[in-house]
Amino acid sequence: MTRPTDAELAILNVLWNRGPCTVRQVTGELNRSRPTGYTTVLKLMQIMTGKKLVKRDEQSRAHVYRALHPREQMQRRLVKDLVRRAFGGSTMELLQQAISGGTASANDLMTMRRWISEQEKKS
Amino acid sequence: MTRPTDAELAILNVLWNRGPCTVRQVTGELNRSRPTGYTTVLKLMQIMTGKKLVKRDEQSRAHVYRALHPREQMQRRLVKDLVRRAFGGSTMELLQQAISGGTASANDLMTMRRWISEQEKKS
DNA sequence: CACAATATACGAAAGCATTCGTAATTATCA
DNA sequence: TGATAATTACGAATGCTTTCGTATATTGTG
Numbered sequence: 001m002t003r004p005t006d007a008e009l010a011i012l013n014v015l016w017n018r019g020p021c022t023v024r025q026v027t028g029e030l031n032r033s034r035p036t037g038y039t040t041v042l043k044l045m046q047i048m049t050g051k052k053l054v055k056r057d058e059q060s061r062a063h064v065y066r067a068l069h070p071r072e073q074m075q076r077r078l079v080k081d082l083v084r085r086a087f088g089g090s091t092m093e094l095l096q097q098a099i100s101g102g103t104a105s106a107n108d109l110m111t112m113r114r115w116i117s118e119q120e121k122k123s
Numbered sequence: 124m125t126r127p128t129d130a131e132l133a134i135l136n137v138l139w140n141r142g143p144c145t146v147r148q149v150t151g152e153l154n155r156s157r158p159t160g161y162t163t164v165l166k167l168m169q170i171m172t173g174k175k176l177v178k179r180d181e182q183s184r185a186h187v188y189r190a191l192h193p194r195e196q197m198q199r200r201l202v203k204d205l206v207r208r209a210f211g212g213s214t215m216e217l218l219q220q221a222i223s224g225g226t227a228s229a230n231d232l233m234t235m236r237r238w239i240s241e242q243e244k245k246s
Numbered sequence: 247c248a249c250a251a252t253a254t255a256c257g258a259a260a261g262c263a264t265t266c267g268t269a270a271t272t273a274t275c276a
Numbered sequence: 277t278g279a280t281a282a283t284t285a286c287g288a289a290t291g292c293t294t295t296c297g298t299a300t301a302t303t304g305t306g
Binding site: 247248249250251252253254255256257258259260261262263264265266267268269270271272273274275276 | 277278279280281282283284285286287288289290291292293294295296297298299300301302303304305306
């Protein structure tokens with residue numbers, strides 16, 4: 001399966017944040033940051049239905065769309081894809097950059113320690 | 124500045140790995156994984172020159188191209204971009220997924236601990 | 247009922263990414 | 277020197293993304 005495009009991902013974010021939405025609701029939300037015409041959003045969501053990125057409920061007159069995959073799953077897919085394309089497939093290289101890159105605060109580093117501990121417990 | 128496309132990133136990877144290359148060298152390397160015709164690669168690299176992704180040295184008959192930005196800088200840019208588009212701008216959310224996702228081995232987790240310690244020493 | 251508002255469907259245009267063919271140029275060497 | 281090989285330049289086709297206009301259908305309201 002292929003990555004969602006930028007516009008598609010923006011729409012998925014709305015659906016993940018707000019739950020199932022009509023085209024009008026998504027348009028309203030998108031327009032807070034990215035001005036987009038109503039029929040543009042409609043068309044995109046129709047395409048996304050075809051791609052099985054969203055599912056639509058046609059019960060009410062204004063169809064209600066929901067994201068077909070959970071946000072975390074898509075995030076994992078996108079990270080994996082980026083790791084493959086830009087980090088030679090090594091997730092550890094990405095992590096090293098994030099940790100050693102200097103952008104993490106002392107607090108962030110502590111939080112990461114905790115995550116690591118929790119992860120170690122799991123095995 | 125805009126993200127490099129998939130094909131462009133594949134070419135950049137070759138240049139980062141092998142250092143400055145001619146079109147023929149890049150084509151040869153690309154063809155280990157992604158069959159691409161010679162003139163296709165040439166055209167892409169010409170476009171990348173226009174986009175200032177690579178710089179070309181026209182001294183020799185076969186022009187020599189090099190990546191204009193270091194790999195780490197581009198990686199940081201791509202991660203930042205993904206974080207913005209798919210993680211609501213929170214790098215920590217991406218990290219949590221990468222750490223808690225369950226793909227890291229016990230060894231990996233130890234290595235991360237070491238990176239964190241080293242990073243903490245720096246402050 | 248008739249009209250305005252709102253919805254979906256769909257075609258099409260514009261722009262970009264990717265691909266390749268062909269022409270023109272330059273070097274090699276028999 | 278003259279044929280061959282290798283290189284660059286460039287146009288163009290194809291397909292995808294994003295955008296919007298318009299036609300058509302449906303709902304609600306005076």
